[in-house]
Amino acid sequence: MHIGDSPEEAEFRATANAWLGQHASPRPSTQTSHYDDLSDHVRECREWQRTLHDHGWAGIAWPKVFGGCGGSPIESAIFNEEQARFAAATGAFAVAIGMAGPTLMAHGTTEQQRELLPAMLRGDHVWCQLFSEPGAGSDLASLATRAVRDGDEWVVTGQKVWTSLGQFADHAILLARTDPDVPKHRGITYFLLDMRSPGIDVRPLRQITGTAHFNEVFLTDVRIPHSNVVGEVGNGWKVAQTTLTSERAFIGGGGGAWSVDGLIALAQSNGAIHDLPTRQALMRAHSRAATLTYLGYRLRTAFSHKRMPGAEMFIMKLAYARHWAATVDTAMAVLGASGMLTDGEAKGWGQYHLSQFAIRLGGGTDEVQANIIGEQALGLPREPSIDRDTPWKDLVRS
Ligand SMILES: Cc1cc2nc3c(=O)[nH]c(=O)nc-3n(C[C@H](O)[C@H](O)[C@H](O)COP(=O)(O)OP(=O)(O)OC[C@H]3O[C@@H](n4cnc5c(N)ncnc54)[C@H](O)[C@@H]3O)c2cc1C
Structure with missing residues (x-):
């Protein structure tokens, strides 16, 4: 495993960072991103995607024939890591670029690819x-x-x-x-x-x-x-596997979204850093974040050696969901009673706290991820199934 950037990767990172610095504001050190009106978020996502496209940063690892940059998965990962340091809105394109795009590249007709893939990268369509x-x-x-x-x-x-x-x-x-x-x-x-x-x-x-x-x-x-x-x-089941695998990689791949720097800054600013149990919880949060970072390096190493990643590919989403849940619990402890407020600094963290359920369910629940790890990473026997050979119309359904 190589942890640091190669000279070419370091140069790419510096170029990406410089461009991001010119076109986006730094991400606030505390967690404040919350939209009362989601249409504002979607508008910002469209604008940002268009900016990426117009400056040649959209679809970094997508082939040029589909409107992408023809770069490597590593370059794409590096850009996402750097982008995560900035207040760049991307969520509304998760399905287009994270799921539908890879599926169409693998299974779509030439007409579907030609008509829809470049438009995704331009930010034309949610x-x-x-x-x-x-x-x-x-x-x-x-x-x-x-x-x-x-x-x-x-x-x-x-x-x-x-x-x-x-x-x-x-x-x-x-x-x-x-x-x-x-x-x-x-x-x-x-x-x-x-x-x-x-x-x-x-x-x-x-x-x-x-x-x-x-x-x-x-x-x-x-x-x-x-x-x-x-x-x-x-x-369609086979085609959907491409979408679902891409979705899990997209959610778990968060581009460094697991950083706990903001949480540590919060504890430093309100004095909670001096409380012993809080210090221990922050240490655990930092350790989890570091583990995710190193799992991400293993993924990157596999891609740079042009081989499929191993168990880390299955682990990332579950590990990220568990990290999120535990970290927002710590954030509530750091905030104390003010964590119940719905404005100021507490608002963003409160929203993140309530959003943990979305991360733990969306893209496959924690329990289902554990089943996938058991079956596909550890080689355990499949879950018993009584309906795999029965015609769908004869199944008992609610
Ligand atoms: C924020 C969010 C966004 C989403 N966005 C989309 C979207 O855009 N499009 C879309 O199509 N879907 C979307 N989903 C749906 C998501 O994929 C489902 O919620 C998820 O697959 C679980 O299905 P379910 O909610 O029906 O729960 P169920 O499948 O009914 O599960 C209920 C409980 O049983 C457990 N369980 C079920 N089967 C097993 C098993 N075999 N072994 C052990 N435990 C099991 C589950 O872990 C869960 O705790 C989204 C979900 C969330 C939370």
């Missing part, structure tokens, strides 16, 4: 992910939204839930059942959906944080052209 349903979250393959072929179109009816930023989305990636007569993993097809199509009803859900980050989405006789199928009809 995308959402229409996968989860009321009866299909961890067990996503049980999904019940139906798509029926009608000539050159598919007619889709069903309900999705947890759709992050669906109220702002221009496009969606959608999983729907096209063959109920085969076992659940086999009868699913992966679609691209224009969110302005008739028959789509997006209903925001207000969360514990006060914002409506995600939505219920009702689809009633929504028509999708056959040319919007990604991969083969009935093969």
Whole structure:
């Protein structure tokens, strides 16, 4: 494992940092980023993505043919690490650039790639992910939204839930059942959906944080052209694996988002640093952050040697979620009673505290991540399953 940058990487980091310094403000040392109105966040994300694009920093590791820079995953990771030091809004492009883009590069048709990938990098379109349903979250393959072929179109009816930023989305990636007569993993097809199509009803859900980050989405006789199928009809589960793997890497890869410098600065500023149990909790937070950083180095080393990473690839998301939960608990202890306030310094930390549930569930729950680590990293036996060979239509569902 090499920890430091090579001379070329150090030069790239310095160039990226200098450019970021000219175009973005430094990230505040304390945690204050919270949007009362999410449309402000989405607007800032669009503006920042456009700025990245116009200056040649969008899609660093994407091939040039898709509008990217043709750089390496290492360069992309370095840029993300540096970008995390600045107040750059990126979240609204998580589905487009973090999930739909890699999926289209791997499975899309030439027309789909040509039309949609450069537009993602320009920040033209916000995308959402229409996968989860009321009866299909961890067990996503049980999904019940139906798509029926009608000539050159598919007619889709069903309900999705947890759709992050669906109220702002221009496009969606959608999983729907096209063959109920085969076992659940086999009868699913992966679609691209224009969110302005008739028959789509997006209903925001207000969360514990006060914002409506995600939505219920009702689809009633929504028509999708056959040319919007990604991969083969009935093969959507395989295509979705690219999306889900990219999603976990995106959430766990946070570009140094696990830094506890802000928390330590907070404890120094309000005197909590002198309290012994708090010092120990800060030490543990620092150790977790350092562990994540070194896991990230292992990922980078694998990429720079052009080989697939090992267990660290599976561990990152779970480790990041656990770190987040423990760190925001420490932040509340550092803030003391003022942690209950909803303005000033406490506001940002309070929001982060309440958001821990989102990190621990979204992109696969902690328990499901542990199952993945058990099966794919440790080689333990698969979970017992009684429904893998039963036609979906014969399954008992709620
Ligand atoms: C902030 C946030 C944003 C999200 N955004 C999107 C989005 O944009 N698009 C989208 O499609 N989905 C999205 N999701 C949905 C997310 O993928 C699901 O919440 C997740 O897969 C869990 O599904 P569920 O909520 O239905 O819980 P369930 O699957 O019902 O799980 C309930 C509980 O049972 C446990 N459990 C379930 N199965 C097992 C098992 N086999 N072994 C051990 N324990 C198990 C789970 O860990 C959990 O604690 C989002 C979720 C969150 C929190």
